[in-house]
Amino acid sequence: MAGGSVSPTPLLKDELDIVIPTIRNLDFLEMWRPFFQPYHLIIVQDGDPSKTIKVPEGFDYELYNRNDINRILGPKASCISFKDSACRCFGYMVSKKKYIYTIDDDCFVAKDPTGKDINALEQHIKNLLSPSTPFFFNTLYDPYRNGADFVRGYPFSLREGAPTAVSHGLWLNIPDYDAPTQLVKPLERNTRYVDAVLTIPKGTLFPMCGMNLAFNRELIGPAMYFGLMGDGQPIGRYDDMWAGWCTKVICDHLGLGVKTGLPYIYHSKASNPFVNLKKEYKGIFWQEECIPFFQNASLPKDCTSVQKCYLELAKQVKEKLGKVDDYFVKLADAMVTWIEAWDELNSSPSAAIPNGNAK
Amino acid sequence: MAGGSVSPTPLLKDELDIVIPTIRNLDFLEMWRPFFQPYHLIIVQDGDPSKTIKVPEGFDYELYNRNDINRILGPKASCISFKDSACRCFGYMVSKKKYIYTIDDDCFVAKDPTGKDINALEQHIKNLLSPSTPFFFNTLYDPYRNGADFVRGYPFSLREGAPTAVSHGLWLNIPDYDAPTQLVKPLERNTRYVDAVLTIPKGTLFPMCGMNLAFNRELIGPAMYFGLMGDGQPIGRYDDMWAGWCTKVICDHLGLGVKTGLPYIYHSKASNPFVNLKKEYKGIFWQEECIPFFQNASLPKDCTSVQKCYLELAKQVKEKLGKVDDYFVKLADAMVTWIEAWDELNSSPSAAIPNGNAK
Numbered sequence: 001m002a003g004g005s006v007s008p009t010p011l012l013k014d015e016l017d018i019v020i021p022t023i024r025n026l027d028f029l030e031m032w033r034p035f036f037q038p039y040h041l042i043i044v045q046d047g048d049p050s051k052t053i054k055v056p057e058g059f060d061y062e063l064y065n066r067n068d069i070n071r072i073l074g075p076k077a078s079c080i081s082f083k084d085s086a087c088r089c090f091g092y093m094v095s096k097k098k099y100i101y102t103i104d105d106d107c108f109v110a111k112d113p114t115g116k117d118i119n120a121l122e123q124h125i126k127n128l129l130s131p132s133t134p135f136f137f138n139t140l141y142d143p144y145r146n147g148a149d150f151v152r153g154y155p156f157s158l159r160e161g162a163p164t165a166v167s168h169g170l171w172l173n174i175p176d177y178d179a180p181t182q183l184v185k186p187l188e189r190n191t192r193y194v195d196a197v198l199t200i201p202k203g204t205l206f207p208m209c210g211m212n213l214a215f216n217r218e219l220i221g222p223a224m225y226f227g228l229m230g231d232g233q234p235i236g237r238y239d240d241m242w243a244g245w246c247t248k249v250i251c252d253h254l255g256l257g258v259k260t261g262l263p264y265i266y267h268s269k270a271s272n273p274f275v276n277l278k279k280e281y282k283g284i285f286w287q288e289e290c291i292p293f294f295q296n297a298s299l300p301k302d303c304t305s306v307q308k309c310y311l312e313l314a315k316q317v318k319e320k321l322g323k324v325d326d327y328f329v330k331l332a333d334a335m336v337t338w339i340e341a342w343d344e345l346n347s348s349p350s351a352a353i354p355n356g357n358a359k
Numbered sequence: 360m361a362g363g364s365v366s367p368t369p370l371l372k373d374e375l376d377i378v379i380p381t382i383r384n385l386d387f388l389e390m391w392r393p394f395f396q397p398y399h400l401i402i403v404q405d406g407d408p409s410k411t412i413k414v415p416e417g418f419d420y421e422l423y424n425r426n427d428i429n430r431i432l433g434p435k436a437s438c439i440s441f442k443d444s445a446c447r448c449f450g451y452m453v454s455k456k457k458y459i460y461t462i463d464d465d466c467f468v469a470k471d472p473t474g475k476d477i478n479a480l481e482q483h484i485k486n487l488l489s490p491s492t493p494f495f496f497n498t499l500y501d502p503y504r505n506g507a508d509f510v511r512g513y514p515f516s517l518r519e520g521a522p523t524a525v526s527h528g529l530w531l532n533i534p535d536y537d538a539p540t541q542l543v544k545p546l547e548r549n550t551r552y553v554d555a556v557l558t559i560p561k562g563t564l565f566p567m568c569g570m571n572l573a574f575n576r577e578l579i580g581p582a583m584y585f586g587l588m589g590d591g592q593p594i595g596r597y598d599d600m601w602a603g604w605c606t607k608v609i610c611d612h613l614g615l616g617v618k619t620g621l622p623y624i625y626h627s628k629a630s631n632p633f634v635n636l637k638k639e640y641k642g643i644f645w646q647e648e649c650i651p652f653f654q655n656a657s658l659p660k661d662c663t664s665v666q667k668c669y670l671e672l673a674k675q676v677k678e679k680l681g682k683v684d685d686y687f688v689k690l691a692d693a694m695v696t697w698i699e700a701w702d703e704l705n706s707s708p709s710a711a712i713p714n715g716n717a718k
Binding site: 113136137138140141147152154156181194203237284287 | 472497511515516527536537539540547554557562566596600646650
């Protein structure tokens, strides 16, 4: 578990897909070639399906555009957003692997304080393969890391930890700020490399960003729905937040762990704050209702699978957030559709061969 | 709030006491002179009161030995431990300042990754003077720090934060491990400098170490009781843990924040793991009962002061942990005595002038 070095055999080579939502040529992959080339990519093309997305030579990938999504899901395609990076969750659904890593196409390889390129994927895999500690806080951060352990006063009964479902990575350079903060601090850059991975405690929500995110699809996949955003919707840029709230509540219920911290990627490009403000402004109001809703959400004991938890959450969303705005009624319905589509594509190995444009 | 530089006028010079429990000459203060000399020290001498503790020239201090404690508190002195660093909490009680910093005499000045001496006290003061964020997790750590902020998805209604009651600092070199971990990993040293301060979320307990700790005495002082440890008690090395559990439950109830992370001190000397095992072994069992007790403890709404909260906790300790061992009945009584003594010494400015051996 020593940090940093590129393993001769890439970890989980045949058990992990990299999901990339995009509207442009994937030149950014050149920089990631040493780390990503051994893995299979699932590219979800957003926007105009007639446009050709160029992928650098030598990468193994399948690509889905809107026509593919409509063909594969039929009427259930309504749950997949269009003209918003929320479309990426279609890639989670069609993957047949145990692990997913998803990254934005404006995220480059970051350097650690010694100047070495950070293999973000390798760190995510380490995070996912080692347990989490959601039930008690360890002051020296991840106790499973080399050179660290549980500190005095940490209950021995909790030192086995919990299975890790999610690994949330961070960003150097452009921080993931909302539009108002972008507007107020246009020049702020994140230059602080915090050398830590930590578990977000049980009962605590966090703002999950989809830019640099990995998860165990078997443990939590069906909760990673990125909602209804973008084209035809009153809101954008809350896709990953929505997934994060739902995921955390379900992880807490099922005794699974969520980690945040390392690895960093280098976020190259700030999105336009004026455009973002338009996408976000309803979300800025609604999150004041959504977060208390999720903080107080409780799932009954018979919710023993992610699907059951998610459908129960959808019901509660409709009942409680439906009063805030009709959008949440529509979203709750889409949550149900998402689970139906997930189960259809994932029910048996032969049930569905999505048949994107594989290379 | 820029990090690191020594302010021309030391922060909170007349509002902070440094509390040091010791059994030996305080040569370690030489190293801290640039940072500590402007402040007043409260030295709590443990063990043989006839022994003279030498304090380096130029420090402003008062010193209390066991005879002083007995004289000042009379029969209530029974709540102050003897032959254990838990005695330090007497210093919290006799202080007249708003802030306390407490440090062990085997803690030296650490260096940051650039090789610069870390002014631990200055960082603690910054932690205490800026708000905490206990209600929602910020993935870029302390949002009030220069170069950081709240990330996208952080509710705006929570961005004022909560008043900070406790700042828990960490340790380079010898990590704060329990005896079993010390025995298993005698050579492990903490060399990882994690450049972060974060709030421990509401509802989450943590192992609070008393080695490098600061707090706001007005906000949380009466909860900082370090329990019955050492001489005549069946347990040691759980003094700070006990205080940490009680403090965190009360901070959560009163809406106060607890931070952990920076600053680091350099912990020079590992205590003897065999001796520690003897002190700890009952605690290792008992913490398995204590932690669920504190995780589930709930304080009624009319507990609006730290004292009321603490007395209520004492009652619950007696009722529930008293069944685990008679020790907790004795401890619960001592908790009540502690509050009585605290109130006696702190009720009015002229109520008590402790009269230690001031210099």
